[in-house]
Amino acid sequence: xxxxxxxxxxxxxxxxxxxxxxxxxxxxxxxxxxxxxxxxxxxxxxxxxxxxxxxxxxxxxxxxxxxxxxxxxxxxxxxxxxxxxxxxxxxxxxxxxxxxxxxxxxxxxxxxxxxxxxxxxxxxxxxxxxxxxxxxxxxxxxxxxxxxxxxxxxxxxxxxxxxxxxxxxxxxxxxxxxxxxxxxxxxxxxxxxxxxxxxxxxxxxxxxxxxxxxxxxxxxxxxxxxxxxxxxxxxxxxxxxxxxxxxxxxxxxxxxxxxxxxxxxxxxxxxxxxxxxxxxxxxxxxxxxxxxxxxxxxxxxxxxxxxxxxxxxxxxxxxxxxxxxxxxxxxxxxxxxxxxxxxxxxxxxxxxxxxxxxxxxxxxxxxxxxxxxxxxxxxxxxxxxxxxxxxxxxxxxxxxxxxxxxxxxxxxxxxxxx
Amino acid sequence: xxxxxxxxxxxxxxxxxxxxxxxxxxxxxxxxxxxxxxxxxxxxxxxxxxxxxxxxxxxxxxxxxxxxxxxxxxxxxxxxxxxxxxxxxxxxxxxxxxxxxxxxxxxxxxxxxxxxxxxxxxxxxxxxxxxxxxxxxxxxxxxxxxxxxxxxxxxxxxxxxxxxx
Numbered sequence: 001x002x003x004x005x006x007x008x009x010x011x012x013x014x015x016x017x018x019x020x021x022x023x024x025x026x027x028x029x030x031x032x033x034x035x036x037x038x039x040x041x042x043x044x045x046x047x048x049x050x051x052x053x054x055x056x057x058x059x060x061x062x063x064x065x066x067x068x069x070x071x072x073x074x075x076x077x078x079x080x081x082x083x084x085x086x087x088x089x090x091x092x093x094x095x096x097x098x099x100x101x102x103x104x105x106x107x108x109x110x111x112x113x114x115x116x117x118x119x120x121x122x123x124x125x126x127x128x129x130x131x132x133x134x135x136x137x138x139x140x141x142x143x144x145x146x147x148x149x150x151x152x153x154x155x156x157x158x159x160x161x162x163x164x165x166x167x168x169x170x171x172x173x174x175x176x177x178x179x180x181x182x183x184x185x186x187x188x189x190x191x192x193x194x195x196x197x198x199x200x201x202x203x204x205x206x207x208x209x210x211x212x213x214x215x216x217x218x219x220x221x222x223x224x225x226x227x228x229x230x231x232x233x234x235x236x237x238x239x240x241x242x243x244x245x246x247x248x249x250x251x252x253x254x255x256x257x258x259x260x261x262x263x264x265x266x267x268x269x270x271x272x273x274x275x276x277x278x279x280x281x282x283x284x285x286x287x288x289x290x291x292x293x294x295x296x297x298x299x300x301x302x303x304x305x306x307x308x309x310x311x312x313x314x315x316x317x318x319x320x321x322x323x324x325x326x327x328x329x330x331x332x333x334x335x336x337x338x339x340x341x342x343x344x345x346x347x348x349x350x351x352x353x354x355x356x357x358x359x360x361x362x363x364x365x366x367x368x369x370x371x372x373x374x375x376x377x378x379x380x381x382x383x384x385x386x387x388x389x390x391x392x393x394x395x396x397x398x399x400x401x402x403x404x405x406x407x408x409x410x411x412x413x414x415x416x417x418x
Numbered sequence: 419x420x421x422x423x424x425x426x427x428x429x430x431x432x433x434x435x436x437x438x439x440x441x442x443x444x445x446x447x448x449x450x451x452x453x454x455x456x457x458x459x460x461x462x463x464x465x466x467x468x469x470x471x472x473x474x475x476x477x478x479x480x481x482x483x484x485x486x487x488x489x490x491x492x493x494x495x496x497x498x499x500x501x502x503x504x505x506x507x508x509x510x511x512x513x514x515x516x517x518x519x520x521x522x523x524x525x526x527x528x529x530x531x532x533x534x535x536x537x538x539x540x541x542x543x544x545x546x547x548x549x550x551x552x553x554x555x556x557x558x559x560x561x562x563x564x565x566x567x568x569x570x571x572x573x574x575x576x577x578x579x580x581x582x583x
Contacts, residue, residue: 087510090551125455125494126550129563164452166492169548183448184484185491243512243553250554285511285549317553323515331511335548341491 006226006237007215008253011098016133019140022101028146030217031105031112035152039069039113042220049219049226050235052301055081055172055209056283056312057388068114068196068206076116077200079207080107081177082123085169086284087335089315091239092210094251096123096130099214100137104160106213108146109220111158114206119160122177125167134162169339173387174199174207176341187341188387211239211314230256234300238314242268245275245320254299261295264318275320279328279403283312285335286392288399289328308399325404329397330358336393347390350381354397361407368410375401375408423499426467433473435460440477447478451488454495463499463540464562493547501536501543503582506560510549516568518557524575525559541582 005011014021022028034042047062068076080103084092096103107119121134138160141147149157163181170176171186178200180186199205215236219226226236234256240263243249247269254263260280264270271277277292288309297303304311319328333355342348357374360366378394378401385391401408439456443449453474458466466489475482489495507513507522522544526532529542536543550565552558558567559578566578 084551085549087549088512088553090553093551124551125492126560128455163449164455165494166451166455166488167494167547168492180451181448183450183480183488185487187491241553243556244515249512249556281511317512319511319515328511328515331514335510338548 004225004229004237004253004255006218006229006253007095007211007239008098009218010102011094014101016098016100017136019101019137019144026221027101028105028144030220031108031146032152033220034109034112035154039115040066042109042113042216043069045219045223046216049215049223050233051212051215051219053209054211054215054238054314055084056086056286056310058301058311061208061212064196064206064208065110065113068204071196071204073197073204075118075203076114077203077205078107078110078114078116078119079177079181079200079205080119080121080210080213081172081174081207082121082127082210083165083172083177084210084313085124085172085339086286086313086315087332088243088281088317089241089284089313090243091241091251091314093127093130095210095214095239096127096134100130100133101141102214102217103210104134104137104141105146106216107160108141108151108158109216110206110208110213111160112151112156116206117158119158120163120181120200121160122163122165122171122181124165124171128164131162131164138162168341169335170341170387170389173389175387177207178205187343188389190386209313231298231300231302233302238299238311240299240314240316242316242318244318245272245322246270246318247272256300257298259296260299260316263299263316264295268316268318271318271320275322278319278321278323279325280319281317281328281332281396282315283310284315284317285332286389286395287312287315288395289403290399291403308402310395325400325407326358326362329400330355330362332396333358336389340389340393344384344386344390346381346384347386347393350377350385350390351393353377354394366411368412371408371410423465423467423497426469428467428469428473432460432470436470436473436477440474445478447480450474450478450480450485451492451495453478454485454488458495462502464502464504465496465499467499499536500545502541503561504543504545506545506547506550508548508550508552508556508558508560509546510553510556512549512553513556513558516556517570521557521559521569521575524569524572525579528572528576528579542579 043062043065051061052058171180176186176188195205230236252267279289281289337351382391552565555567
């Protein structure tokens, strides 16, 4: 199996509390390169590498930066979304733990590329133990002139601020996140206005995930190994976090194109006690599920799309035969029921009622009409919910309709069979 | 026994601690979530007493309703007193399929408490929380910002609890 350390190249190579030790391994050289480049050219480098947003939305990053630059209003800002709340997603934790200076460097490059005045890192409260290392990294970068006034003699002023979340999954959604930074409850709002035009404090805002940003300094340093990895349509590598019933849960960097089997049985050490796989969920709680037929499919955007799956945040949650499909769906539904902010009716009530239907299926007390109503709710919620949470909450259920139709078998049919 | 939060009286010592927290946040009211998290850390029972919320509302250009909107919206902010070592048990799918029911049962049995109650010495409470991003250590608990896991046997749970006695 190919072993690749591109995004994770710096892991363990420097003292995460010392900017000197980071600079000894070439730290901040990419920033030096970046300030000799036009922002548009930096965005072009990202576009050439085909980077799609690694938080889950998969929006092309180069296009995002290019669009952010094009907004003519003043006082741009950049946000790093470190609020990864998707179940079984913990890759950003590893990036911040092992390579905090790289993230700060990436924030400065992003600020330069989109002409920003301020950068914000919004980190989930669950990672508050990582705050000291980011605060330290910001402070030391400021002392060396990589942040603050007149950065590297360019006359450009830019600062990075660290904000903490407080345990709300919905704050990973852009509009909720900005409200949280603004000092309000993190309830999402309607779009438009879009972030790029009017986001944080009504300023033009460019939001990126930790992993997306972390790739940038490496890419400007040496893009060749990244461009050579992966497949034609999914270039490069991805951080995946594997969990559930595997022997070696953890974060791994993999080249796109590796098979799911190589990840689950190779890197993650196979299934506990050699049980059979019941299902795998990709991309967090809002991701879709598959059965073990996915094992020999390549882990890439194009092949996943063909199989009605998404890479999303890169989480791979493996559930073995000891848990039933319906139990898995109930657990997932509990999560959304708890995390729905309750603002809009489709999400608040939809999640609640689907939870009741799932309970009925579990108990065998459902009717055919229940199944039909549940399918209708699962179809209507994405169309009518206010934000991404309600839009994606039923992804697992909807994919279960296709992959495990027997779980939702009509009552009359089941009785006829026996 | 959980003490009555309405009887909490703010001391000068706590007032000066809150002042210091406000200084650290540049008296910037947009940083209210961070301020509340820091204040909560200063209270041994890890919650925001009413008196403290009122005090912050006096010091910042914020309405009390906005402060309470935050306290009640965010799971990490608490209105009611908790144990000095609140045990947050992860209830994500990754922990559930790794038998966090057994872990929860062990905690309840060893401590003799359920959700919403506190041990007789005010030391522990048990709370269910959504995923805290430690799925590689499932089934896990989090006590005062530190993650402990995987906890698969009753003996491991006992050893963990003994650390806090």
